[in-house]
Amino acid sequence: MIRLEPDPLPGRAKVAAVYAGVLALAFALAGAVFAAYGVGPLEAYGTLLEGTLYDRQGLAEVLRRTIPLLLIGSGLTLAFRVSFFNIGAEGQLLLGAAAGGAVALFLPSSALSLPLMFVAGAVAGGLWTLPAAWLRARVDVNEILTTLMLNWVAGHLVIYLVNGPWRGENVQGFTYTDEFPDLARLPHLGDTLVHWPTLVLGVALAVALQVLLTRTPLGYELRVVGASSRAARYAGMPIPRVVLLTGLLSGGAAGLAGVGEVAGIHYRLLDPSQLSLGYGFTAIIVAWLARGHPALVLLTAPLMGLLLAGGDLLKISLNMPFRVIDVFSGLMLLCLISGESLARYRVRWR
């Protein structure tokens, strides 16, 4: 008879081992799905690793995807700590991109353009989270549904803007705005698409949020609220305010990622489906893997960036459909949360 008993103080090594085990399970299961589709798992994983790690182009692709994951993931890590499950990062990214685009297109360009764009993007992303965060903080409305719905609303809003009032003059009537002026474009690393200022921003944000968490009063409140709402109430902490602020912060981070995408890759605002490529959802895994420490996002974001780039490679080399990534993400997430649960238990044989 197997019995699961709660293990109050799981050792670090045990937790790591359990995580490694479930990750391996996730890869094995994904391999089984590949096989069902008709592609050998070893071939798939081989292609994935070889194409991403063994050459400059591949690494650039990994980095390019890591950038938004770093930004969004850091914010989400904090949000998850207070159980604010923000799955609206896709929409917040779009709003950030729109705000940044507005600054680029409608304000005279100068050396301040790019910083202004990022600020605008962060504000817009935060504001887009406000309804969901407020409803959760005030009346305990499930933020998963509200943030998710706002994704779709954001998409329609951006389509309206790009098709209507912001449509470009020089785009032959297609669904784009005009191109951003030179001062509103981010420089690239060599001839790749890696817009390195945003990368630096992402690293800085991860570190800054870690510092916020461990060394500031707000961070302390965050940690207590996340650990035990009872203790927080006993200590007189304003739980709603903490949840609200954390939610807004995570939205702002996603907004920054949006600015990065339009100022670094597309140089214009375009159809949302081309802009938000699932980073918001993948960042959930990034944040989950980071287990509440924004600094760990520096490790987990490249890992998921690797998987995303690898998924694209599977598409290019083996003509697998892009849904492959969703299978991966879903399996990884399931295995991760199962692992987290399992690590909290001891197995007892009787």
Added chain:
Amino acid sequence: MMEEILQALARALSFGTPLLLASLGALVNERAGVVNLGVEGMMAVGALAAFGVASETEALGTAVCLAMVVGALAALLHGFVTLTLRANTYVSGLALAMLGLGVSGLLGKKYEGAILFEPAPELPFTVAAGVLAVVLWGLLYATRPGLVLRSVGENPAAADVLGVNVVAVRYLAVAFGGAMAGLAGAFLSLAYRPAWTDGMTAGLGWIAVALVIFVGWSPLRAVLGSLFFGLLYYLQFRLQDQSQVPTEVFAAMPYLLVIGVLALAGLRRMQGAAPAALGRPYHRGER
């Protein structure tokens, strides 16, 4: 004028059927205290399973059954992770949605663009949904099994003391929820738009989850709620050229409405109508 109203009603019934089916399923498992956000994914695999069987064999009955089985199995996965492993139930549902969409998109590749030449009629599904709503209402409020289900959701400790196997009841409820989501998916791919396209669930699963909260976990009100959403979706196109309002506003309306509804429900403290133990895992001996 009469024709207008009848037409609107017909569209509302058509679009509302998968919503009603999926939300009745979600209602049952939430009444038992388990949240399953993965409805979208279960619908997608159900839709694919049904379409696959129907296009290979033309046996519509088998297609529907398989869709329900597949939906239930997917839900049981969530149940295992949530009830036995006691992992975070919300994230588990989210992961299931992702996984369901991914698997169906991947395995459905070979059916992409294919069309069913003998589509299923919509009426049986709609009638079944309506009948189910009434049956569930009766079951939940007037029978013993219904009482057991509700008690497991309101106060599992008390139910446990009285000899109810809380985890088993929850597992059954979750499986039922999955079967209903699969059935809704089958409706989509066999009757509503008899074809397979990746992503054909189009967010309906999420709207169904919101619908349950909207109607306060009541099966009869779920009928009205799904009709309402169906009407709204239809009006999105019907009203397109009647006003200066840009088309995107209409397109965004269903989602804005869900937020509005959730906000209203929260502000009026309707959360009190939720099963008290909703979303909380049951541990015997824990407080």
Added chain:
Amino acid sequence: MKRQVLLLTLVALGLAGPARAEDSKLKACFIYVGPVGDIGWSYAHDEARKLSEKALPWLETKYVESVPEGQALPVIDRLVTKDHCKVVLTTSFGFMDQTLEAAKKYPQVAFAHASGFKRAPNMATYMADFYQVYYLNGLMAGALTKTGKVGYVAAFPIPELKRHISAFALGVRAVNPKATVNLKWINAWVSPVKAREAAEALMAEGNDVLAFTEDTATVVQVAGRKKVPSFAHYSPMHRFAPDFVVSGQLVHWEKIYIDFLSKVRDGTYAPGKLQDVDYWWLLREGAVEMGGQPGLPINPKYEDALKKAQMTVGGKQVSVYDRVMELLKDMSSSKPTFDPFTGPIPDRNGVMRVPAGKAMTVQDLNQMQWVAPGVTGPVADEPK
């Protein structure tokens, strides 16, 4: 003696060299913006790719589907450096800037971009357009509608759509000057649910013939179930409602591909010579075809009705059927005389857009923002 042998060997090798090059295949790689199963735009390109490969024994192809717009460049990088593609064809407007960048990066590779307008010494552009076919479809729709209301389900308000809708409306009105073409936008290229609800709404409003520009067969199916005639779009959709598909538009990208790739192969279109290569191919070149499926321009079930319907052309009464077939023949010939967009044509607000006696240039057509009279429904970005 040794020297002569050496010389002969060298000559022989020299001759064999080019011969070996002739045996080697030309590798052409295609990049699609959507999945190939979508029965729409990307599907048509892929079918054309397969047909080209079959027709040209020295051609080897590869494709990548569902590439988002900001990611064309990394995909091209990989295709050129790892898969050794010598020709890269990018099949969506949104790939334009990154294709241009790639063209500058890889001057030895020939690039071709569909539906765009930027070119380079090694980057050509190409397009197969339907406006003539939509005009002919419009004539038939005008003849078949009993309520005078023709419905149109449209994806996005881009010039391509406005061109199609306007040509369609001009055709409808040529037969029935009081008829209207009623638009419903779904803001998506692929959304069966939206397409269905839009079609249902149109039929509820009294539209008894339907046409569309979006990438699924939903409208055909939905209309067929309600016994409403419709016009197929882009791919053969006749089989989805054989009794109710009147005609449609079909594309044959392979005509362009075979021409382009052959000319790349024999040097006419070697990289460096593509600055002015711009395909704008229509009925004359066979790049587009009228019909619900290849070889079936008009559904026989509707022939009688179309023959009975009359219209006035130059003061004389002509049957719609005859007019359609006559114009089809003219526009498919090597010297077409008829163009649907010959002036005078005002837009639907009354502003004259095409003066009398003039036709629209390719550039005008590519940048079209106005819509023809008879079109009802909101249209984004209409010029005043």
